Amino acid sequence: MKRPFLLALACALLLTGCTGPAQPTHTPTSDPTAESTTFAMDTVMTFRLYGGTEEDLTAVTSRILSLEQDLSVTLEDSQVYALNHSGGEPVTAGEDFLALLALAKELGNRTGGALDVTMYPVVKAWGFTTSEYHIPDEDTLSALLANVDYTSVTVEGDQVTLPAKMELDLGAIAKGYAGEMAANLLRERGVTSAILNLGGNVQTVGSKADGSPWRIGVQDPQQTTGGYLGVLEIRDQAMVTSGGYERYFEEDGVRYWHIMDPHTGAPARSGLVSVTIVGDKGGLCDGLSTSLFVLGREKALDYWRTYGGFEAILIDDQNNIWVTGGLKNNFTLVADSPYTLNIVEE
Template sequence: MPPMAIDLARAARKLATDSDGAYDVTLLPVLDYWKFGPKAARERAAAARSGNGDGLTVAQLVDAGGKPASPGNDAATSGTDTNPATTGDDALQALRARTGMQHLRIDGDRLCKDAPITVEFNSIAAGYIIDRMAARFAAQGIRNYLIEVTGEMRAGGQKPDGQPWRIGVEAPLDDARVAQRIVSLRDMAISTSGDYRIYREENGRRLSHLIDPRTLSPITHKLAAATVITDSAMQADGLSTLLMVLGPEQGYNYAVRHQLAALLVSRTPSGFATRTTPAFEQRFPVSSNQRLDGE
């Protein structure tokens, strides 16, 4: 097994253990069940090519990552997959035999499984790549850089003008890209996970692509976005996803307990409510030119 796969599996197992199972990289069949996996994306693309895509283009139906790109009706989806809106719990619970981090074991340079699980590392792979690039830069004596892969970032050193890298933390808006906070980074990585870009609507319900492995269902709480800043892009990547699964209270408590610099944004009847951990406020004290959310 390539060393990269072992590194990713080891990191995933630690996140799963630390969170009592709230993090899981074996959920691919569940993502397909809820129409967020690659199988559903292929079906949407096929429907668009055959003229059954309700007038939408492939680009509108499927984003670069092979996932639903925008909210909308799932009527264009074809195939024989079970419809989650009309099926009881039996079909979903049957997937438990094909998921679960307890079935994944690392034996030296081998990745072993004792059940028919499929492993995918999308929630930490981008961060891992960034960390590898940063290590390569360091080996070549490059100290100042800003690396971005699929929205995850790692800032090394400083900008050419000697100032720190200033990164905008995006507000969780469906139809706009607006920074709600600016943070200055030196030798740190940042990742934001949210439910506001990849989701779909079915029978009046908003379904997030973020799956809680404890229920095998999309998250239903009010946490809209979670940002984590650490010295490792892979850790920030995985932890931001983990906090989104845990939700506003459990996620905040987890972040405080592990001394994470985290910013959580929840939906409220009057708009958004932002909550930051003590570690975040200590590292990134708010000044008038950093806070853009009106708090």
């Protein structure tokens, strides 16, 4: 054959046709050695251990269920429930409760009250606890806000006091903390590779079984169901995202989401639509994802420069993504993204 170029060209085109687009770009890791899906803390949790056993899985699950038992705002024999119904009398708190209160107080102080664990009555008034949404009127809100102040929670030893009429909810930090505790427990038990997803809060232990980092998608805030806008590679860290898309309702074309600004008692309108925090401590990440959402980009980045200890991905309502310097080599936007990527240096 003197001129096999046609054939060669056709072959080349066809071969790219059947192998090109759909081949996995990453070699799949081996299957998990233990895996489970649990419903706890009002959400679906999936745990995948690589090298761990069913016993490790059981230990993690029971640790999380006991945390829920202690910290739930709705379960009648929880410590939080007891505090909310104490009528201002001191209540005995367990180790986890105390740790979370300390974290909540620190974050509240550092963010100028952008995280306030006593917002529960306001959240209830908007209907976010029952899904029977409605917009409370000004008078109702100002009356409720009078009883919102995380600084009036006092701790002496293991005794916690909450003024009557006030109600406390650790929901903004409990899931992240639960992931953090679960990861610690797994590390203690010698598990070196695991990935936990607690209703969207991702907690990793070590790296993947083949030693490569975990690849975690970041939810696209414009999509309500599972789409993602980029991939972040992490090892041994927690990654928590808060966004207005998680829980919201719409009235007269306006979207009202569940992330509340404690100063206004209304959904936080800071220009941000999603905040992802990556760090070593899941509880801190969880609290920061909510409070930096409330603060808005400028103040959030000020917070990052002042305190550090975590990295962040901020997405605003103008399709801009702001990624802090520590993540610049680990974050990849999906191809042809509608978003503009900005790297923030210190």
